[in-house]
Amino acid sequence: MTQNQNSDSQEPAPDGPPTSDIIYPSAIPFVLVHLACLGAIWTGVTIEALAIGVGLYWLRIFAIGAGYHRYFSHRAFETSRAFQFILALLSQSTSQKSVLWWASNHRDHHLYSDTELDVHSPRHTGFLYSHLGWIFSRRHSQTNLTRIADFASYPELMWLHRHELTPAFALAVLCFAVAGWPGLVVGFFWSTVAVYHATFSINSVAHVAGRRRYITGDDSRNNWLLAIFTMGEGWHNNHHAFQSSARQGFRWWEYDPTFYLLKLLERLGVVWKLKRPTLEVVQNRHRLGTRVISRAALQVAESFNAERIALAAAAALGKSRLSELHQRLRQVQPFAGFEILSELNLPHVPSRTEIVSRARAMLANSPSMEDIAARAHELLLEAIGTRLATLAAQSAYAG
Incomplete structure (x- = not known):
């Protein structure tokens, strides 16, 4: 699990290339989570643990796409304060730091996408750094609360921000309580690592491999394979063309189950005002900024x-x-x-x-x-x- 580094300030980024600024001690917990997956050699793999792992993977991939990304980063829909907290809780159970840290950095990514100021651009910092190295960089350890001021005003979200690992630890304990050591290793750690790299691939792979339907001024691409593993997040070029859309698979054949579930939640009255791309954008007839x-x-x-x-x-x-x-x-x-x-x-x-x-x-x-x-x-x-x-x-x- 990534180490808590939630000091909040707007200090200037350190001098020097970003790739030379990685805080290696902070990466140790992240490496240990990967090594913990090898524990299955001793604990064994049970059907129950596998079921927990598969279920947690898809639940938390949905939380990443619907919560961290479409809601907290882009406000693609509206919801109640209670469900907002549930989305934040589920998102942070992935151990990808707090919703405020995640969303503020993602907003910076769109502001400077694939320029030298982008927090993770394969074009400027290389594939591996854009995939995961940037997370452990000193210049990205702080949270720009000004960038995410619309959500930083909620005390419960600030509590999660200060205790970013609490949801992940609680989930790990629950997995152990339900299915023992296999539940912890296979159910929790395997699914957590899988969620890590599925999420990170949008930052790296989706900027180097795939097709570009729209001119977005960056290297974002649509990648159908990533869309399958990330429940629709792989339509990345679509997303960069219309960032506030709750639907990222613009065409009927573009698989986007995160949007389908949001539509279901909309019918149930849990979320509302789902934003969609305009017809001009879908048909690529819009004029660019x-x-x-x-x-x-x-x-x-x-x-x-x-x-x-x-x-x-x-x-x-x-x-x-x-x-x-x-x-x-x-x-x-x-x-x-x-x-x-x-x-x-x-x-x-x-x-x-x-x-x-x-x-x-x-x-x-x-x-x-x-x-x-x-x-x-x-x-x-x-x-x-x-x-x-x-x-x-x-x-x-x-x-």
């Missing part, structure tokens, strides 16, 4: 080698024209040189048509494709212009 357009454009621009293009353009221009370009670039505002470069029609620089073609090849279809290509064109020319200015200055200095 500025932030998504900018992130997608950056992906397209970075797919070109600005350094190589600048060197080729400089060679074609020659020293005198390069010096003239340098003077013109010095007279404009920083990062506004793309206007000058557009006028010059420099050799080796990709045309707007080429950039549109690259964007269509890299990204899913979207009504905002032209906007993405236009922004990518600007970003690429800015990068080339910055490098050309450096080359011109070096040439002038050398001369």
Whole structure:
């Protein structure tokens, strides 16, 4: 079980790469939980213990998806204060820290998804760190209560926050009381480890393997296999396209039993106001926000080698024209040189048509494709212009 580290402050993150900031002692309980699974060699595996383990896996996977994720992180539906507490209790029985810690970090993930500020991005920190290493990083040990202020105002949730391991310990004791040592090892520890890695795979696997139906400005993907093991959480690209939806399998064939159970609870009056994606989103006809357009454009621009293009353009221009370009670039505002470069029609620089073609090849279809290509064109020319200015200055200095 992960160690309690619930000090709450908004201190700046430590300097240095995230992967160098892992607090290894805090990972020891996590490793011990995995080693405890080997105890089945001595306790044996009983039908009763297996039944408990399978039941607890699916119950707690539902709690992760419906509780930690769709409710506490995204407020995808409404419920009573009593059921809110039950969801929190079930969620924390997974030993994945408190609902406030989990949800605040997840909100940060969406705010900075697959940028350098993302708490777990395979693109920037590698697969293993995004899968589980980030949990034990000093910079993520604290809980940003400001980010989760809507739930931090509830005393019972703050009590769970301060005693994050209590639900897991209580469940472990209950498993032992019902089925003895096999109940503890197989029923509790096996299911806990399985829930760990099913959950963590959404952070890691669902950002490297699968299909992208929507442009979301990040690497989120739909993975049908993960959807099976996580009760619908594997439709991750769908989720990033419409984060507040209680339904993550947007198409009828996209298996999402967490949503089906929420629908049942809605009929029973336990939850209500389940949010769903708009028809425009489902049909991929919605226009993208500025932030998504900018992130997608950056992906397209970075797919070109600005350094190589600048060197080729400089060679074609020659020293005198390069010096003239340098003077013109010095007279404009920083990062506004793309206007000058557009006028010059420099050799080796990709045309707007080429950039549109690259964007269509890299990204899913979207009504905002032209906007993405236009922004990518600007970003690429800015990068080339910055490098050309450096080359011109070096040439002038050398001369």
